[in-house]
Amino acid sequence: MPTWANPVMKLMTRHSTIVLATAFVLVLAVADVVVAAKKSPKVGFLRDVAPVLLRRCSGCHGGRVSRGGYRLHVFSELMRAGESGEASVVAGKPGASELFRRLLEKDPEIRMPRQDDALSEAEIDAIRRWIAGGAVFDGKDPDKPLRSQLPPRQHPMSPAAYPVPVPVFAMAFSPDGRQLAVSGYHEVTVWNPTDGRLIRRLGRRPQRIHSLDWTDDGGALLVGGGTPGEYGELALVDSPSGRVRHLYGTFDDVVLGAAISKDGKRVAAGSAGHETRAWPVDEIKPAWSSRVHSDWVTGVVFSGDGRFVVSASRDQTVKVHDAATGGLFTTYNGHRKQLGKFTGRFAVFAVGFDETAGRVLSVGAGKAIRIWDPVLAKSENGTAADMEGRFFKAGHTRFIAHGFGKTTFGLDARGGYAWAGGADGLVREFSVKSLKTVRSYEGLTDWVYTVAASRKGDLVAAAGYSGEVVVWSRTDGRVVARFLSAPGLKPAGR
Numbered sequence: 001m002p003t004w005a006n007p008v009m010k011l012m013t014r015h016s017t018i019v020l021a022t023a024f025v026l027v028l029a030v031a032d033v034v035v036a037a038k039k040s041p042k043v044g045f046l047r048d049v050a051p052v053l054l055r056r057c058s059g060c061h062g063g064r065v066s067r068g069g070y071r072l073h074v075f076s077e078l079m080r081a082g083e084s085g086e087a088s089v090v091a092g093k094p095g096a097s098e099l100f101r102r103l104l105e106k107d108p109e110i111r112m113p114r115q116d117d118a119l120s121e122a123e124i125d126a127i128r129r130w131i132a133g134g135a136v137f138d139g140k141d142p143d144k145p146l147r148s149q150l151p152p153r154q155h156p157m158s159p160a161a162y163p164v165p166v167p168v169f170a171m172a173f174s175p176d177g178r179q180l181a182v183s184g185y186h187e188v189t190v191w192n193p194t195d196g197r198l199i200r201r202l203g204r205r206p207q208r209i210h211s212l213d214w215t216d217d218g219g220a221l222l223v224g225g226g227t228p229g230e231y232g233e234l235a236l237v238d239s240p241s242g243r244v245r246h247l248y249g250t251f252d253d254v255v256l257g258a259a260i261s262k263d264g265k266r267v268a269a270g271s272a273g274h275e276t277r278a279w280p281v282d283e284i285k286p287a288w289s290s291r292v293h294s295d296w297v298t299g300v301v302f303s304g305d306g307r308f309v310v311s312a313s314r315d316q317t318v319k320v321h322d323a324a325t326g327g328l329f330t331t332y333n334g335h336r337k338q339l340g341k342f343t344g345r346f347a348v349f350a351v352g353f354d355e356t357a358g359r360v361l362s363v364g365a366g367k368a369i370r371i372w373d374p375v376l377a378k379s380e381n382g383t384a385a386d387m388e389g390r391f392f393k394a395g396h397t398r399f400i401a402h403g404f405g406k407t408t409f410g411l412d413a414r415g416g417y418a419w420a421g422g423a424d425g426l427v428r429e430f431s432v433k434s435l436k437t438v439r440s441y442e443g444l445t446d447w448v449y450t451v452a453a454s455r456k457g458d459l460v461a462a463a464g465y466s467g468e469v470v471v472w473s474r475t476d477g478r479v480v481a482r483f484l485s486a487p488g489l490k491p492a493g494r
């Protein structure tokens with residue numbers, strides 16, 4: 001289980017529904033593999049075999065652990081025998097291949113995966129046919145980790161009707177404010193934000209969607225997501241057709257943040273695999289890729305002038321990249337502050353940019369939203385020993401004391417205001433200028449993962465763990481719509 005699941009894992013103890021939701025996810029995930037196997041009779045190693053081995057075996061036979069002296073996360077190592085000295089794969093001969101024989105053993109101590117459920121028949125069959133067909137490697141580099149070479153996955157359809165609600169991780173209002181895109185299970189659902197009616201479903205997307213952003217003409221959505229610990233993907237998806245315009249690429253872990261630049265010319269994304277990458281909007285060849293973070297990249301935003309790509313991370317830093325080259329302009333260390341009022345060391349979970357102030361807003365654990373200028377952040381920084389002192393004295397960072405007791409996961413900023421929500425289940429609006437709380441939005445109680453404001457600034461929406469979406473009018477704070485973002489599932493007791 002990837003550490004990514006932390007906030008959700010914590011909930012498992014309080015909520016039985018997550019157990020159901022997880023079971024549901026597992027059932028459908030198995031269906032994914034069956035669909036893939038049925039669709040094409042020819043087996044491809046990277047498409048059909050490697051994902052199964054990485055998911056079910058690499059925990060004990062991977063980069064960190066090599067039980068039995070055997071690793072299979074890199075192709076050349078997969079082909080090498082382990083401690084037994086038995087050939088792991090003999091091309092053309094499944095019966096002589098230790099890797100295959102181990103899948104069929106009866107004794108759960110010897111059968112692989114050890115002390116776990118056996119692979120499905122379809123998975124075993126795919127591995128058998130791959131070895132029988134000559135054990136061909138269809139990747140780029142047999143000596144590089146397989147996870148970085150996986151092709152885009154074919155995603156299954158979402159269920160016609162959801163058996164249980166799924167958590168909402170991302171949301172975005174269309175530029176005209178008439179549609180609200182919401183992350184679903186293997187899909188993006190699009191709703192009328194004023195009456196809560198489902199407008200359309202954009203299906204065959206990654207299992208989890210963690211980031212959504214509309215193009216300025218409202219004709220497409222940038223969709224970032226994947227499967228935690230396994231796979232990430234960024235795509236530009238046409239709306240209403242659901243056709244994929246560009247699949248920018250795959251990541252070795254789930255994409256947690258993505259954004260389109262204000263001028264619409266570039267896109268950028270960050271993944272739980274510590275990577276940040278950017279593309280010209282119409283090209284699938286990345287302009288650059290950067291691995292300067294040492295933990296999940298949790299959020300990505302462009303500065304208003306398009307000069308910077310700003311990435312937030314659980315490593316307690318926010319990095320400012322040159323948007324054109326990816327070069328590191330500076331590291332914002334304000335969330336590791338040891339001096340002044342809001343001291344502590346905090347993971348950063350969300351980042352935004354307010355154009356009226358020309359400032360980055362960043363937040364996560366801790367008691368304050370930090371507001372700062374990416375250029376000044378460089379002057380505050382340095383390698384000298386007095387960095388902390390200079391940082392404190394320069395005082396360019398401004399703070400909004402949000403008043404939440406727990407971690408903040410969702411943030412949006414525009415027009416001089418910011419909206420945030422998190423594990424308290426509270427949603428609040430703040431003025432970037434006065435740094436004061438302007439309004440509280442009542443109606444959600446469970447963990448809030450995402451908060452969005454319409455561009456006109458008339459509507460605010462929030463959602464999270466429970467799968468329920470609440471939309472408020474900003475003029476009077478009233479609830480305009482409230483719906484469960486699970487097509488076909490009626491909220492209990494209503």
Ligand code: HEC
Nearest residue numbers: 056057060067068070081082083084085098099112113114
């Ligand atoms: C929970 C840990 C665990 C998982 C998961 C696991 N294995 Fe193993 N595996 C072991 C251990 C321990 C050994 C060494 C003891 C033995 O040989 O049975 C081993 C040995 C092996 C060997 C023999 C290596 C040699 O030559 O000595 C192969 C091949 C193998 N595993 C393949 C797999 C495959 C394929 C999967 C996934 C389908 C898998 N394992 C999943 C723990 C695991």
